[in-house]
Amino acid sequence: MGAEVFAALLRERRLSVGWSQDELAERSGVSARSISALEAGGRRPRMSSVVRLAEALGIDPDTRGRWLTAARDTDPPPSAEATPAGSPPPPQEGPTCPQQLPMAIRHFTGRTRELQLLDELLVDVTPGCGAVVISAIAGTAGVGKTTLAVHFAHRVADRFPDGQLFANLRGFDPARAPVDPADVARGFLDALGVPALRVPADPDGRLALLRSRLAGTRTLIVLDNVREAEQVRPLLPGSNSCLVVVTSRNRLPGLVALDGAVPLALDVLSPAEARELLARRLGAAAVAEQQDAADELVELCARLPLALNIAAARAADHPGTPLEVWARELRDSRARLDLLSAGDSHADVRVVLSWSYRALAPRAARLFRLLGLHPGPSIGTSAAASLAGLSVSEARALLEDLHRAHLITAPERDRYTFHDLLRAYAAERAACDESPQEQAAATLRMLDHYLHTAHHAAHLAYADDVSWQSLDLPEPAAGVTPEELADRQQALAWYREEQPVLERIVDSAHRTGADVHAWQLVGAQVPYLLKSGLWQQWQRASETALAAAERTGDLGHQAHAHRWLGQVHRSQGRLAEAQRELRLALGLFEALGDRPREGRTRLDLAIAHGEEHADAEAVAESRRALELFEALGDPSGQALALNSIGWYLAQQGLLREALPHCRRALDLARDAGNLPGQSSIWDSIGFIHHRLGEYHEALPAYHESLRLRVAVGDYFLQADIHTHLGDTHLALGDAEAARAAWTRSLAILEDLQHRDADAVRARLAGCPAPEPPR
Known part of the structure; x- marks a missing residue:
């Protein structure tokens, strides 16, 4: 122009x-x-x-x-016409190109994805793009929001020739109130060279003048540590050539919804980025030489940049001290927050986290600290409601408040978690701010929630399975809201999702002396662990159940725990240990007069004998079990015992003698509605037909067995049936179908890391490969 x-x-x-x-x-x-x-x-x-x-x-x-x-670009010095000769020069209006960015961090590490997303915003910083471009960087305390914003701003400063403005709005400063937008505007106007006499006294006038001064300019504005969208909105320029970067511990959904801000949620560093940060601070060689200790240090600091920088600074001050020493100190979760402090309120993890905590409304703060009583690794909305004694709708609203404040994360809908340092801080606040009585009540509600939900899930999934024993539970504590599960599929889905949580809940119950809950929680999930082939989890849970039962002196609970341990040892091929545990269980059940469990333990012993190829002993033990079940009038027990007799007779080659036992077992299992039992019996019938060379009779028996196994969610035993199907297909000359069945079996066994996988691999290796199509 x-x-x-x-x-x-x-x-x-x-x-x-x-x-x-x-x-x-x-x-x-x-x-x-x-x-x-x-x-x-x-x-x-x-x-x-x-x-x-x-x-x-x-x-x-x-x-x-x-x-x-x-x-x-054409602003000349004052002309002679505008400045009469002999007059003093007019007052200068100050710098017209402010450069207010703080110093960039020397050890900035990683954040490649986040920087790429921010770089993409610059595409919109051109005339005609529409409204001002805003990026809202949100994340928990100490995660590096300001560091990222400043690093990015320095990288792109040359794209904004009219200057870079920076303001800390003190949204979470415990000592001072958040900065008023009009006060920020006054500082920016000063930086832009507006004479003090021309700055309006009223806040609205000040903000309007700032927008006027920014109009048509290419200016980068960083608004750091924002509390809420209302702090930001009045400061947004009307120019479509400016870029505003906002950082906050809150998610600022209003700024995203109403002002078009592009949200960027900042999480903790990845393991690789965290190791790189340590290497930059301590030297790549030192970290590489102590890789295990460095990795442990990374995880103990929860990959939180602030914590890692503090730990690295302590290590750098003592260059001769191995990283293992620092890691060992941090293993104590009670002392961890004390150690992660550099003597400065801004370099103290506990202090920085406290600023977010103090900003919460009272009810949200209470839920946050009660979450510190939960062992993790995640919690669902219903469990959080029980923990706090709230309705599900109340809990969901408060969890969303914590989520917006970045004090918890939500990896999926209605599921929440937080890193270990936040968990330690929440537990610390619970110990300080909640009475011992309220902590105990919340813990009881939490245990009752998982116990009653697990018991209901087991009833839905395994009511017709002899591996399930219904528990005689008292009513849950007041305020508990167990999960609403409608059917077997929902029950199994709940088990799959909550299994890592249940493992920690059992350990927590035993550690805090809630031994009855510990044993019952194991009892309520044993069928799922058994059917899913989760051997290691099953063994740990059973060992905890035994320790809890021994501490309470309950012989019945001890007998069950010994039996569970015997079953898992047998499943893992540790047959001597299996025999020992099962004999201990059998002796206790006999002493207690628990004849149904005595009979089922004898069937477990029969299987252990069979694993040792002592088939005659297996038949004898199965006959003893049958006598017990006949005396008790237990048709399901009789069906299992008859099937066991038939199976081990078949193993001895007595096929014609074996088949009637299995046929009778099937009738009893059908009458009793025992679907898992029917599946096992159909598998036995298919096996006997296969051994008799009656392959066309074997196939439908195996398919019916598989159908029932899938229906009841018995994952592990599906592998056995696929293996048997493959054997029969091969006997019929269909190598392609055999390979397909064995491949399905191997996938299950490899997923479970089961020892039977080697035998299936051998079958596949020996099977003729399919001919290529011509």
């Missing part, structure tokens, strides 16, 4: 509002003589004069931007 065009626009606008040059001079603070010169086109406009004239004339933002664009 030339001076003549600007002159015409200025003159046209002044006349349209009916002002003389003197009136405009009075309203704008630009001398009438200068306005006369500008209207005559005698010189190009000065930036400051353009702004004041545009404000006085009420020029719309788009036109104002065009005027400023014309003035920005």
Whole structure:
């Protein structure tokens, strides 16, 4: 735009509002003589004069931007005409290109994905893109929001020739109130060179003037440590050539929804990024030489940048001390927060976390600290409701408050977690801010929630399975809201999702002396662990159950725990240990007069004998079990015992003798509605037909067995049936079908890391490969 065009626009606008040059001079603070010169086109406009004239004339933002664009690169020094000879020079308006960014962090590490997302915003920082471009970087305390924003701002500063503005809005400062937007505007106007006398006294005027000064400029603005969207919104420029970067511990959903901010949630560092940070601080060679200790240090610091930097600084101060020493100190969760402090409130993990905690409303703060009583690794909405004694809807609303504050994360809907340092801080707050009575009540509600939900899930999934024993439970504590599960599939899905949580809950119950709950929690999940082939989890849970039962002196509970241990040892091929545990269980059940469990333990012993290829002993033990079940009138028990007899007779080659036992077992299992039992019996029948060479009779028996196994969710035993199907397909000459069945079996066994996988691999290796198509 030339001076003549600007002159015409200025003159046209002044006349349209009916002002003389003197009136405009009075309203704008630009001398009438200068306005006369500008209207005559005698010189190009000065930036400051353009702004004041545009404000006085009420020029719309788009036109104002065009005027400023014309003035920005052609702002000459004052002319002789505007400054009479002998007069002192006019006061300067200060820097027109502020550079307020704080120093960038020397050891900045990683964040490649986040920087790429921020770089993509620059595509929109061009005329015609629409509204101002805003990025809202949100994350928990100490995660590196400011570091990322400043690092990015330095990287792109040259893209914003009109300056970079920075302000800490103190949204979570415990000592001072959040900064008012009008006060931020005053600081920015000073930095932009606006004379103090021209800054309006009223807040709205100040904010309007800031927007005017930013219009048409290419300015980068970093608003750090924002509490809420209302702190940011008045400071947003109207120019589509500016970029605003906002950081907050809150998610600022209003800024995203109403102002078009692009959200960027910042999580803890990845393991690789965390190791790189340590290497930058301590030296790559030192970290590489102590890789295990460095990895442990990374995890103990929860990969939180603030914690890692503090730990690295302590290690750097003592270069001769091995990293293992620092890791060993941090293993004590009670002392961890004490150790992660550098003697500065901004470099103290506990203090920094406390700023977010203190900003919470009282009910949200209570839920946060009660979450510290939960062992993790995650918690569902219903469990959180029980923990706090709230309704599910109340708990969901408060969890969302904590999520917005980045004190918890939500990896999926209705599921929440937080890193170990936040967990340690929450537990610390619970110990300080909750009475021992309330902590105990919350813990009881938590245990009752998982116990009653697990018991209900087991009833839905395994009511017709002899591996399940219903527990005689008292009513749950007041305020407990167990999960609402409708059917077997929902029950199995709940088990799958909660299994890592149940493992920790059992350990926590035993560790805190809630031994009855510990044993019952194991009892309520044993069928799932058994059917799913989760051997290691099953063994740990059973060992904890035995320790809890021994501490309470309950012989019945001890007998069950010994039996569970015998079953898991047998499943893992540790047959001597299996025999020992099962004999201990059998002796206790006999002493207690628990004949149903005595019979089922004898069947477990029969299987253990069979694993040792002592098939005659297996048949004898199965017959003893059958006698017990006949005396008790237990059809399900009789069906299992008859099937066991038939199976081990078949193993001895007595196939014609074996088949009637299995047929009778199937009738009893059907009458009793025992689906898992029916599946096992169909597998036995298929095996006997296969051994008799009756392959076409074997296949439908195996398919029915598999159908029932899938229906009841018995994952592990599906592998056995696939193996048997493969054997029969091969006997029929269908190598392709055999390979397909064995491949399905191997996938299950490898997933479970089961020892039977080697035998299936051998089958596949020996099976003829399919001929290529011609």
